[in-house]
Amino acid sequence: MSTIIEHAPRLWEGLLVTLQLLVLGSVLTLVIAFTAGLARMSRQFLVRFPAAVFIEVFRGTSMIVQLFWFFFALPMLGIELPGFAVGVLVLALNEGAYAAEVVRGAIKSRPAGQTEACIALGIGPVTRMRRILIPQSIPAMLPAFGNVVVDLLKNTSLVSAVTVLDLTYQGQTIRAITGETTAVFTTLLIVYFVLSVLLSFLVKWSERHFAIDRVGKSNGARLLSLPGISRGGTT
Numbered sequence: 423m424s425t426i427i428e429h430a431p432r433l434w435e436g437l438l439v440t441l442q443l444l445v446l447g448s449v450l451t452l453v454i455a456f457t458a459g460l461a462r463m464s465r466q467f468l469v470r471f472p473a474a475v476f477i478e479v480f481r482g483t484s485m486i487v488q489l490f491w492f493f494f495a496l497p498m499l500g501i502e503l504p505g506f507a508v509g510v511l512v513l514a515l516n517e518g519a520y521a522a523e524v525v526r527g528a529i530k531s532r533p534a535g536q537t538e539a540c541i542a543l544g545i546g547p548v549t550r551m552r553r554i555l556i557p558q559s560i561p562a563m564l565p566a567f568g569n570v571v572v573d574l575l576k577n578t579s580l581v582s583a584v585t586v587l588d589l590t591y592q593g594q595t596i597r598a599i600t601g602e603t604t605a606v607f608t609t610l611l612i613v614y615f616v617l618s619v620l621l622s623f624l625v626k627w628s629e630r631h632f633a634i635d636r637v638g639k640s641n642g643a644r645l646l647s648l649p650g651i652s653r654g655g656t657t
Contacts, residue, residue, distance in 0.1 A: 423605065425596070425600050425602045425605055425606070426602075426605055426606070426609050429596045429599075429600070432592045432595070432596060433589065433592055433593065433596070433609070433613075435587065435592060436587060436588050436589035436590070436591060436592030436593065437589050437613065439506075439586065439587055439588045439589070440575075440578050440588045440589040440590075440617075442506075443506075443509055443510060443513065443578045443581060443586070443588060444571075444574065444575050444578060444617075446510045446514075447509075447510050447513040447514050447517070447574050447578070448571050448574060450510065450511075450514035450518070451513070451514045451517045451518045451521055451570065451571075451574065452518075452521070452567075453514075453518075454514055454515060454518025454519075454521070454522065455518045455521030455522045455524065455525050455567075455570075456522075456525055456556075457522075458473045458476055458477055458518060458519065458522035458525075459473075459521070459522040459523070459524070459525030459526040459529070460525065460526075460529075460551070461473035462474055462477065462522060462523075462526050463526055463529065463530070473522070476519065477519045477522050477523065478519075479519075480515050480516050480518075480519035481516075481519045481520060485512060485513075485516045485577055485580055486580050486583060488512045488515070488516060489508060489509070489512050489580060489581065489583060489584050490583070490584070492508045492511065492512055492584075493505060493508045493584040505581070505584045505585045505586045506581075506586050508581075508584055508586075509578070509581035509584065509586045509588075512581075513574055513577060513578065513581070516577070517570050517571075517573065517574045517577070520570055520573075521566075521567060521570045524563055524566040524567060524570070525559075525563060528559040528560075528562040528563045528566075529551075529555050529556065529559045531559070531562065532555050532558060532559060536554060536555065536558070537550065537555070540554055560632055561629065561632050564625060564628050564629045564632060565625070565629065567625070568621065568622065568624075568625030568626075568628075571621055571625070572618050572621050572622065575614070575617055575618060575621060576614065576618070578590075579614070582594065589610060589613060589614075590610060593606050593607065593609070593610045
């Protein structure tokens with residue numbers, strides 16, 4: 423235990439890097455998930471096909487190999503990125519590919535009657551998706567998104583392979599210096615577990631906050647506020 427206390431500043435620095443990877447990776451994952459998920463639903467082949475290829479490639483290959491390719495192979499093509507940027511990008515691309523299917527599945531699960539009602543009211547596809555279908559699908563997405571974020575947190579440990587000074591990298595360094603394998607890696611297990619639990623609580627809070635009954639009331643008010651729609655029908 424004295425070893426952990428002595429090297430606590432180094433572990434703290436690694437933890438901050440891990441949290442940065444988590445936050446930036448999660449934000450970029452959401453952007454990629456909605457972009458690829460909605461593109462996957464497009465009726466246009468030139469939009470749908472690249473999205474499908476992206477999803478299958480990043481879901482079907484190893485994340486550690488993806489990290490090595492972006493860090494070691496991409497510079498051979500004239501594009502060189504720092505290790506931290508590679509870590510954030512690969513984490514987001516990989517997790518975003520999984521989350522894109524979450525987005526697509528949640529939106530596809532909406533009752534067909536909602537789309538038919540929007541068409542009957544003259545609501546266009548973009549407005550229909552942005553104001554009605556996506557907001558109502560968010561509660562269904564949250565549990566799966568929570569799993570994706572927890573998985574992203576755990577996968578941040580892989581970026582140590584491309585020289586990113588995250589928590590795992592710092593732990594490995596301390597272990598090499600002190601030889602205290604059990605104490606160091608037990609500490610890492612506890613830290614990652616605590617972070618995962620905190621993320622789970624955050625997701626559960628979000629599920630309650632965006633509960634379907636609350637979202638339904640909000641969307642009902644939005645629908646009535648759209649141009650051409652009143653409580654008595656269309657105008």
